[in-house]
Amino acid sequence: MNKKFYLGIDAGGTHTDAALLRGGGGATTLLASAKVETRHNDLTASVREALADLARALGAGGAGIFKEIGSVTLGATLAVNALVQGKADAVGLALSAGLGLNPLRFAIGEHVCVVPGGLDHRGLEIRPLETRELDSAAIGWKRQGLPACACAGKFSPRNPAHERAMARTAAGHGFSVTQGHRLSGSLNFPRRIATAYYNAAVERLHLAFLDAVEKALAGAGIRAPAFLLKADGGATPLSLSRRCPVQSILSGPAASVMGILALCPSVVRGCSLLLDMGGTTTDIALVVDGSPVIDRDGMLLNDRRTLVRSLAAVSVGVGGDSLLTTDAAGVHAGPLREGPAMAFGGGRPTLLDALNALNAPAGGPAAGDTAASQRGIAALAASRPDFAGRAADLAEAAVEDGLKCVRQAAEALVARVNARPVYTLAALRAVYRAAPERIVLVGGPAACVRGRLENSFHLPVESPAHADVANAVGAALTLPTASLEIYADTGQGILRAPALDLEERIGRSFTLEAARLRCGELLAAHLAEEGVSDTPIEVVEADLFATLSDSGYGARDIRVACQVVPGLAGRLRP
Numbered sequence: 001m002n003k004k005f006y007l008g009i010d011a012g013g014t015h016t017d018a019a020l021l022r023g024g025g026g027a028t029t030l031l032a033s034a035k036v037e038t039r040h041n042d043l044t045a046s047v048r049e050a051l052a053d054l055a056r057a058l059g060a061g062g063a064g065i066f067k068e069i070g071s072v073t074l075g076a077t078l079a080v081n082a083l084v085q086g087k088a089d090a091v092g093l094a095l096s097a098g099l100g101l102n103p104l105r106f107a108i109g110e111h112v113c114v115v116p117g118g119l120d121h122r123g124l125e126i127r128p129l130e131t132r133e134l135d136s137a138a139i140g141w142k143r144q145g146l147p148a149c150a151c152a153g154k155f156s157p158r159n160p161a162h163e164r165a166m167a168r169t170a171a172g173h174g175f176s177v178t179q180g181h182r183l184s185g186s187l188n189f190p191r192r193i194a195t196a197y198y199n200a201a202v203e204r205l206h207l208a209f210l211d212a213v214e215k216a217l218a219g220a221g222i223r224a225p226a227f228l229l230k231a232d233g234g235a236t237p238l239s240l241s242r243r244c245p246v247q248s249i250l251s252g253p254a255a256s257v258m259g260i261l262a263l264c265p266s267v268v269r270g271c272s273l274l275l276d277m278g279g280t281t282t283d284i285a286l287v288v289d290g291s292p293v294i295d296r297d298g299m300l301l302n303d304r305r306t307l308v309r310s311l312a313a314v315s316v317g318v319g320g321d322s323l324l325t326t327d328a329a330g331v332h333a334g335p336l337r338e339g340p341a342m343a344f345g346g347g348r349p350t351l352l353d354a355l356n357a358l359n360a361p362a363g364g365p366a367a368g369d370t371a372a373s374q375r376g377i378a379a380l381a382a383s384r385p386d387f388a389g390r391a392a393d394l395a396e397a398a399v400e401d402g403l404k405c406v407r408q409a410a411e412a413l414v415a416r417v418n419a420r421p422v423y424t425l426a427a428l429r430a431v432y433r434a435a436p437e438r439i440v441l442v443g444g445p446a447a448c449v450r451g452r453l454e455n456s457f458h459l460p461v462e463s464p465a466h467a468d469v470a471n472a473v474g475a476a477l478t479l480p481t482a483s484l485e486i487y488a489d490t491g492q493g494i495l496r497a498p499a500l501d502l503e504e505r506i507g508r509s510f511t512l513e514a515a516r517l518r519c520g521e522l523l524a525a526h527l528a529e530e531g532v533s534d535t536p537i538e539v540v541e542a543d544l545f546a547t548l549s550d551s552g553y554g555a556r557d558i559r560v561a562c563q564v565v566p567g568l569a570g571r572l573r574p
Helices: 043-068 078-084 132-143 163-171 191-219 238-243 251-263 349-361 370-382 391-418 446-457 467-477 512-529
Strands: 005-011 015-022 025-037 069-076 092-096 113-114 123-128 149-151 176-179 227-229 235-237 271-276 282-288 313-316 322-328 331-334 437-440 483-489 494-497 504-505 535-550 553-564 571-572
Touching: 005 043, 005 191, 005 251, 005 467, 015 043, 015 282, 015 467, 025 043, 025 370, 025 467, 043 069, 043 123, 043 191, 069 191, 069 251, 069 467, 078 251, 078 313, 092 132, 092 163, 092 191, 092 313, 113 494, 132 163, 132 282, 149 191, 163 176, 176 191, 176 494, 191 238, 191 446, 227 238, 227 251, 235 238, 251 271, 251 282, 251 313, 251 467, 271 391, 271 446, 282 391, 313 391, 322 349, 322 483, 331 391, 349 370, 349 391, 349 446, 370 391, 437 446, 467 571, 483 512, 494 512, 512 535, 512 553
Parallel strands: 005 069, 025 571, 069 227, 092 113, 092 149, 149 176, 271 437
Antiparallel strands: 005 015, 015 025, 227 235, 271 282, 282 313, 322 331, 483 494, 483 553, 494 504, 535 553
16 A cells, blocks of 8 residues: 655745655655756745656656645745845735724824724724715825735724724725734734734735645646645645735744654754755754744734744844855844845855855855855955955855844744743743754755854754755654634623634533634634544633623623644654
């Protein structure tokens, strides 16, 4: 009987990687891998080229194996790269808050409209919504070429009526519309604003990537179910991901974490700092005793908290292709990327070129055309009177600047994690301090930067086999997961699942236990509709508050959240 084949594809800002694995559990093996340049103007061609390289590596039986692939899972850093570099779409933002704090305090971007109207904390209307101002704003947004609009209401998870009305108004002007209550049921208005905004800002790029991958897979004869990694280290069917792009903004860092878990057995003990240095960014995360650390406060994007469950990870704009620039303060690496390193045909020197210029003369690890790197660094040094004739010093300063940015981001991440009890996918640890004992490094420039990284962090650095395609390996082996929140108000007799746009009638005797069961049933049914079944579901939050109904009778306000726990289908043999 044929074993199952897993295909992972990771599209980064610089390269698109692919990995084909066979088997599961402890018998998983890597059959073939590929790394090709990411063509941002033709993503389909990038994925098609990676699949063609895999087929060539497999030989005559490649086409047959493609037909037997059981699942395809994707990872991508395209969206987070766009945010880090300020290249995501500008979008309209419609806010409705009613009484209380001015929602403009939490607004993002330049295109904001506060829509009069409001609900109370139970979802009851206290002021009707007035959309005239939004109509006028939407006309202006359209003239300015904005592609999408995000709508967020203060208590929309309790009653989405006002958000729906704002969405209808914006859609009437031809916008693609994000509704905040469809993304999360949590009652945190500032974070729902950020979640809705970033969902709309990356939607166009996200959908273009999924379209490109689906087209390339079909062209290669691959008909397996396709999934996309989410920020929490789980995978979701592409059909669901299309409705919620924000969940996969940190797909790339999640793929890094899952790949290292699959490749590196040393992370099962103690605390490990994970670094994935690509061409455009370095993704940073933490693992404690083999389990990824979760960011309990929600995914952080551009210093704004969202309602997206996420691994504790951060992306910094430093990679092998980070452009070197100079100013009065000195030499800087990143955050911009204009193309590949000169070592690989680029026109301007990058961080990888600086590493080559330092490593190659001493016989150290280097990549590509090291002579081209040295010419580029020498020319940049010659343009600076303070570095004239001292190309090595300029290269040293550039590398130190880049690693300083990575080190500061890693230190900030560790400090943020330690500010509260450390929470991992496996367990809540009330007394634990994350203190990295080692660095696990993956990514294209890993070999070139490893030694200097050890000196910068004063920690041992290890890179597992297949480190250059770790993201694709992690994507291939990641299991599907999902989460759901529901609210029940026995006084009103209503149960709501905001993300599903679902409302049900309940009786006054509805209990917390009944809510726990119903939440699990709804999540299981939701996944079954997308072809995902037989997944264990656990309740992660369950709260009950005693209230009074409008008629003065005792009532219960109930909130339950459940999830399918992320995990791996297997680990590679050492």
